[in-house]
Amino acid sequence: MKKNTILMVSAIIFIIFIAQSSLFAQRYGVTSFKMGYFNPKDTKGGLIFGGYLGTAFDESVDIGLGLDFFRGTNKEEREIENSSTAGVIETGWIPEEESSVTFIPITGQVNVKIPATYQLFYTAGAGFGYGLMWAKEAKYEDGEKVQSKSKFYHGFRWMLSGGILYKIGSRSALTIEAFYDRAKLDREEDNITYKVNVSGFGIRAGIRLGIL
Numbered sequence: 001m002k003k004n005t006i007l008m009v010s011a012i013i014f015i016i017f018i019a020q021s022s023l024f025a026q027r028y029g030v031t032s033f034k035m036g037y038f039n040p041k042d043t044k045g046g047l048i049f050g051g052y053l054g055t056a057f058d059e060s061v062d063i064g065l066g067l068d069f070f071r072g073t074n075k076e077e078r079e080i081e082n083s084s085t086a087g088v089i090e091t092g093w094i095p096e097e098e099s100s101v102t103f104i105p106i107t108g109q110v111n112v113k114i115p116a117t118y119q120l121f122y123t124a125g126a127g128f129g130y131g132l133m134w135a136k137e138a139k140y141e142d143g144e145k146v147q148s149k150s151k152f153y154h155g156f157r158w159m160l161s162g163g164i165l166y167k168i169g170s171r172s173a174l175t176i177e178a179f180y181d182r183a184k185l186d187r188e189e190d191n192i193t194y195k196v197n198v199s200g201f202g203i204r205a206g207i208r209l210g211i212l
Contacts, residue, residue, distance in 0.1 A: 029210050030054040030062045030111075032175065036204020038070050040183075041197045043101045043135075046072035048202060054111070056211045063110050066127060070103040099137040103198055105157060105181060106130050113165055123177060125161040130154065131183045133198060153196055157183035167212055176205040 032052045039045035047070070054064020077093040084090070109127025116122055131154060138148040163177025179202050186195040 028056055030056055030064065030208065031210050032206055032208040034068075034175065034177075034204045034206030036202055038181070038200060038202035038204075040070075040072075040103070040181075040200035043196075043198060044072045044074060045200075046070060046101075048204065050105075052109070052111075054109075060114070061110065061112050064108075066105075066107040066109050066129075068105045068107075070101075070105075072101040072103075074099050094143045095140045097137075097139050099135070101136075102134045103183075104132045105159070105183065106132075107157075107159060109159070119167040121165040121167070121173075123161070123163050123165050123175065125177075125179075126159070128158045129156070131157045131185055131198070133185050133196070135196075151187060151194075153185035153187045153194075155183065155185040157181060157185075165208065171210055171212060173208045173212060174205070175208050176203070178203045 030052070031054075033049075034051065035047070035049040037045060038048040048068055050066065050068030052064055052066040054062045056062045075098040076096045078096050080092040080094050082089060082091050107127035107129035109125055109129075111123060111125040113121040113123045133153040134150060135153070136148070136150045138145055140146060159179055159181045161177045161179035163175060165173045165175050167173045181199060181202070183198045184195060185198060186193050188194075
């Protein structure tokens with residue numbers, strides 16, 4: 001029940017985030033979309049992307065909600081044969097083991113920008129929120145899946161960020177930032193609590209729309 005509630009709340013937040021982003025950007029809000037690389041401690045690094053929907057408090061500070069999606073994968077394959085057709089050489093591969101980690105951070109955050117020139121700003125941000133993570137693994141024999149398992153973790157987290165913003169229009173800018181996400185998540189099974197540390201550093205770039 002607790003897991004289903006968390007998933008439902010996450011879906012609602014995501015739908016509201018997408019539906020309202022254009023409206024806020026046209027008025028006094030801030031919308032940004034970012035993509036980059038994140039390297040958590042207890043799993044392999046991978047692509048992270050997401051966005052932010054906020055409201056400007058004044059010309060220097062905005063507050064809002066951030067939603068990101070991180071995906072890390074690993075796949076082991078075995079070479080089985082080579083063949084040639086019309087001079088094209090192909091190699092066959094059969095899966096042996098594959099795994100994936102999906103991490104969704106939801107963050108209420110505050111962002112500050114400090115002008116350096118007319119077009120260039122330094123940025124800093126801080127936030128606190130909740131993290132959802134799924135870890136999946138599958139094993140194969142002769143190409144057939146023989147074993148699979150999935151684990152779900154969740155918990156509170158916080159993050160810090162810093163970077164630069166370059167203004168390209170009256171209501172648009174390019175951004176690049178480094179960030180640190182502090183997230184220790186857990187799950188319970190048979191009255192045992194299992195914990196995982198997905199804290200780590202990352203870097204990402206994107207575009208900011210709305211009031212500057």
